[in-house]
Amino acid sequence: xxxxxxxxxxxxxxxxxxxxxxxxxxxxxxxxxxxxxxxxxxxxxxxxxxxxxxxxxxxxxxxxxxxxxxxxxxxxxxxxxxxxxxxxxxxxxxxxxxxxxxxxxxxxxxxxxxxxxxxxxxxxxxxxxxxxxxxxxxxxxxxxxxxxxxxxxxxxxxxxxxxxxxxxxxxxxxxxxxxxxxxxxxxxxxxxxxxxxxxxxxxxxxxxxxxxxxxxxxxxxxxxxxxxxxxxxxxxxxxxxxxxxxxxxxxxxxxxxxxxxxxxxxxxxxxxxxxxxxxxxxxxxxxxxxxxxxxxxxxxxxxxxxxxxxxxxxxxxxxxxxxxxxxxxxxxxxxxxxxxxxxxxxxxxxxxxxxxxxxxxxxxxxxxxxxxxxxxxxxxxxxxxxxxxxxxxxxxxxxxxxxxxxxxxxxxxxxxxxxxxxxxxxxxxxxxxxxxxxxxxxxxxxxxxxxxxxxxxxxxxxxxxxxxxxxxxxxxxxxxxxxxxxxxxxxxxxxxxxxxxxxxxxxxxxxxxxxxxxxxxxxxxxxxxxxxxxxxxxxxxxxxxxxxxxxxxxxxxxxxxxxxxxxxxx
Numbered sequence: 001x002x003x004x005x006x007x008x009x010x011x012x013x014x015x016x017x018x019x020x021x022x023x024x025x026x027x028x029x030x031x032x033x034x035x036x037x038x039x040x041x042x043x044x045x046x047x048x049x050x051x052x053x054x055x056x057x058x059x060x061x062x063x064x065x066x067x068x069x070x071x072x073x074x075x076x077x078x079x080x081x082x083x084x085x086x087x088x089x090x091x092x093x094x095x096x097x098x099x100x101x102x103x104x105x106x107x108x109x110x111x112x113x114x115x116x117x118x119x120x121x122x123x124x125x126x127x128x129x130x131x132x133x134x135x136x137x138x139x140x141x142x143x144x145x146x147x148x149x150x151x152x153x154x155x156x157x158x159x160x161x162x163x164x165x166x167x168x169x170x171x172x173x174x175x176x177x178x179x180x181x182x183x184x185x186x187x188x189x190x191x192x193x194x195x196x197x198x199x200x201x202x203x204x205x206x207x208x209x210x211x212x213x214x215x216x217x218x219x220x221x222x223x224x225x226x227x228x229x230x231x232x233x234x235x236x237x238x239x240x241x242x243x244x245x246x247x248x249x250x251x252x253x254x255x256x257x258x259x260x261x262x263x264x265x266x267x268x269x270x271x272x273x274x275x276x277x278x279x280x281x282x283x284x285x286x287x288x289x290x291x292x293x294x295x296x297x298x299x300x301x302x303x304x305x306x307x308x309x310x311x312x313x314x315x316x317x318x319x320x321x322x323x324x325x326x327x328x329x330x331x332x333x334x335x336x337x338x339x340x341x342x343x344x345x346x347x348x349x350x351x352x353x354x355x356x357x358x359x360x361x362x363x364x365x366x367x368x369x370x371x372x373x374x375x376x377x378x379x380x381x382x383x384x385x386x387x388x389x390x391x392x393x394x395x396x397x398x399x400x401x402x403x404x405x406x407x408x409x410x411x412x413x414x415x416x417x418x419x420x421x422x423x424x425x426x427x428x429x430x431x432x433x434x435x436x437x438x439x440x441x442x443x444x445x446x447x448x449x450x451x452x453x454x455x456x457x458x459x460x461x462x463x464x465x466x467x468x469x470x471x472x473x474x475x476x477x478x479x480x481x482x483x484x485x486x487x488x489x490x491x492x493x494x495x496x497x498x499x500x501x502x503x504x505x506x507x508x509x510x511x512x513x514x515x516x517x518x519x520x521x522x523x524x525x526x527x528x529x530x531x532x533x534x535x536x537x538x539x540x541x542x543x544x545x546x547x548x549x550x551x552x553x554x555x556x557x558x559x560x561x562x563x564x565x566x567x568x569x570x
Contacts, residue, residue, distance in 0.1 A: 014039040015060035015131055020049045020076065021092070022068045030063060033120050034127065045069070046076035058084045060134045061127060066093035066113075078109050086137050088130040092116060150278055153181050154285055167290075167297040171202045171258070174286050178260065179204035181282075182275060185243075186263040190217050192256045195228065217261055223247060227259060233280060235271055244270045248279055252287040257294070310342035310370075317343050317373055320380055325350045328358065330492075331426065334544040335565040338502075338558070345372025346500045346561035347380055351387045356426060359387050362498040362565050363419035364438065366474075371413065378406060379417055379475075395421040395434035396485040399472070403436075403481035410476025417475040420498050424490060424567065431490040434483060437474030439504055440467040440528065442497040443488060446568075449536055465532055495542065496567040497535075502560035504528050506551050526551065542566060 017038035019030040022045055031040050041059060043049035047070050053059070062080065064073040077089045089109060094116035111130055114123055157177050171189055179187030187204040190197045196219055203214035217224055227234050227247050236245045243263050250258040260283065264271065321337055335348050345365030352358055363379055365372040382405045386398045393401070398421055410416055420441055422433040433441065444465040451463075472483025490496060507523045508530060526534075538547055544564050552558070 015134065016041060016056075016058075017127070018043060018049060018052070018059045018062045020044075020046060020062065020064040020068075020073070022065065026065065026092075029120075033123065038127075038131075046071045046073070049076065050079065053080065053084070059087060060138075061088045061090065061130045063090045063092065063127070066091050074110065081109055086134065086141055088134045088137075090114065090126065090130060092118060146274060146278070150281060153278065153282060156181065157282060157285060158289075167293040168200075168202075170289060170293045174290075175202040175260070176204045178279070178282060178286075179262065182262060182279065183264070184262040185265050186215070186261075188215060188217055188261040189258055191258045192228075192250075195256060197224070197259065217259060224259065228256070231256065233276060235276075237270070241265075246271045246276065246279065248283050250283050250287040250290060252291040255291065257287055257290045307342075314339070314342045317377070320377055321348060322350050326352055328352070329426075330570050331358070332568040332570060333358075333360075333566070334542070334568075335563075336544050336548055337561070337563040338548070338552075339368075339373075339561050340502070340558045341369050343370060343373035344368055344561035345376050346502065346563040347376045348498075348563055348565045349380065349383055349387075350565070351384070353387065353392065355391075357392075358424045358426065358567070359392070360422045360424065360496070360498065360565060360567055361419060362438070362500060362563055363417055364500045364502075364561070364563070365417050366415045368561065371415070375406070375410065375413075375415055375417065378409070379419075382406060383421075392423075394485055395423050395432055396472075396483055399434045399436050399475070399483070400481050403475045403478075407476050407479055407481075416477055418501075419475060422496065422498070422567075424496075429489050429491050429569070430487060431496065432485050432487045433468060433470070434485050435468070435471040436481065436483070437471065437477075439499055439501055440469055440471070442467060442495075442528070442532070443490065444495055444497075444535070446493045446495065446540070449538075449540065462533075462536065465535075467528070490567070490569055492569050494569050498565045499531070500561060500563040502558075502562035503548075503551065503564055504531055505560060506555055506562070507559075508551065508554040523554075542568065 015038055017034050018041045019027060019034070020043045021027040021030065024044070027042055027044060031042055034040050038061075041052060041056070043052055046064070046068055049062075049064070062077065064076055066073040068076070073091045073093070077091070080087060080089070088111045091110050091113040092115075093113055111133070112126055114126060157174065163173070171191065175187050175189040178184075178189075184204070185206050189202040191200065192198065197217055199216070201214050201216050205214070219225070219228075223234055223236050223245070224247065227249055231249050231251060233249065234247045236247070237243070238245065243265055246262045246264075248260040248262070249256065250260060262271075262279070317339075322335070325333060333350055335350060337346055337348055339346065345367060347361075347363050347365075349359065349361040361383060363376070365375045365379065379402065382402055383398070386392060386401055392398065399419070402417075402419075406417070417436065418438040419436045420433060420438045422431055422441070424431045431443075435441070442465040444463075448463040466488065468486055468488060470484060470486030472481060475481060504525070504527050506526050508526045509523060534547065534550060535542075544566060548562065548564060552562075
């Protein structure tokens with residue numbers, strides 16, 4: 001069977017040579033001269049030659065007479081250039097006027113011209129040169145064609161794969177894209193799980209394929225067993241159905257990911273070396289994509305599981321904090337805590353002792369997320385144990401006990417806790433506090449804010465709150481914590497405010513509206529001075545939720561946990 005590329009299929013692989021001459025004697029001589037070395041095709045006219053080319057396709061070399069009745073040899077050869085650019089063309093002429101030949105040669109349509117009468121040995125040399133040239137040109141053309149096809153197919157598959165990171169969608173895309181690209185009648189793709197085929201089939205078939213449920217690769221199939229064992233491409237011809245099956249393993253970094261099976265019926269050519277080489281390259285690209293999709297899928301599942309677990313942790317942590325407290329005669333307590341993540345290290349405590357004292361605390365574990373939340377839970381547990389005693393010690397002694405109970409774990413984890421703990425006696429109106437490296441608590445009078453809001457105080461004479469500045473180092477820095485306790489009277493009409501640094505370190509617009517909402521100035525940290533300015537503009541009575549909403553309005557992204565607690569003496 002003759003191929004379409006100027007070669008004759010078989011062991012000899014003779015090149016095809018066409019000779020065209022309107023003189024039968026010359027045509028016969030040309031045939032006899034080259035029939036041993038070439039598969040010679042004869043044509044007695046240019047018209048006949050064009051018809052033969054239409055039927056048989058490309059030939060390697062054309063030798064044509066120049067002067068023929070229907071058209072000149074150069075004209076005939078020019079008609080073959082676009083369709084068969086690799087063909088080598090030789091002109092025979094008995095005339096000395098070679099103007100047409102020179103033009104044809106310069107245009108690349110003619111390899112050489114030979115004058116009549118031609119000498120067989122000399123013509124053989126020219127034709128052999130033409131054959132060598134054709135082989136080189138054809139080899140390079142085929143290499144280029146394969147490279148372009150490979151690149152085109154790689155780009156097509158890569159583009160299709162990149163459209164989705166969904167694992168199953170990607171497998172379906174690969175099956176359809178590869179099946180179409182390689183003109184397969186059927187394409188099956190099945191994932192490998194634990195060195196066994198997954199039952200889920202991703203299937204592509206042409207319209208000519210048999211209707212019904214998609215076929216399926218099985219682990220018991222000897223061909224599949226061979227591929228699984230050898231991890232190498234396999235070819236198989238089903239003599240009963242005439243189906244040529246190509247099975248390709250998808251492997252990335254020694255992980256067996258999937259099997260691809262491509263079928264062609266007997267109506268098609270069997271799988272050629274060019275096909276298998278190209279499919280092998282495609283399989284390498286697809287294996288990388290499948291591996292990434294699997295990783296993405298596992299990551300998504302892990303992320304979903306983690307989100308679910310963190311939601312449970314958030315609920316548990318929220319339940320650790322006081323959700324409510326008894327109504328306090330002549331006092332009002334408010335508290336809010338907003339973690340920057342699902343869980344955080346900020347905490348507060350409001351504890352009413354049976355003896356009548358009110359204990360207040362705000363703490364902040366260094367870091368964020370789960371590690372900070374674990375230390376937060378430990379700190380609350382130890383603190384409540386200390387406060388639940390029949391006669392709790394002074395706040396600074398409680399701090400020492402907290403440090404003693406938590407310092408080993410904190411130091412080993414390179415963490416620390418800042419905290420303010422306050423004890424208020426409603427009878428004596430005395431507030432005793434201890435501060436472990438935390439933000440200064442604020443105390444102020446309702447009268448000062450009322451006077452400011454009523455315009456009785458000029459802008460340049462804004463009152464300052466009382467910053468409670470007695471402070472020691474954070475918990476977990478040293479094995480032994482030592483610091484004095486501070487005290488202050490907290491009388492009727494006065495407010496105590498405790499916050500975490502997530503409040504004072506929040507970024508705000510330097511120019512804000514009268515109600516505290518964002519302005520148009522540059523951003524800077526709120527700090528305690530800025531917090532006090534917001535408090536002066538807050539509507540009375542004090543509402544911590546409203547105050548936090550003003551602060552959070554400046555921050556599209558919450559960078560740190562935010563906790564705030566107040567005690568008002570009415």
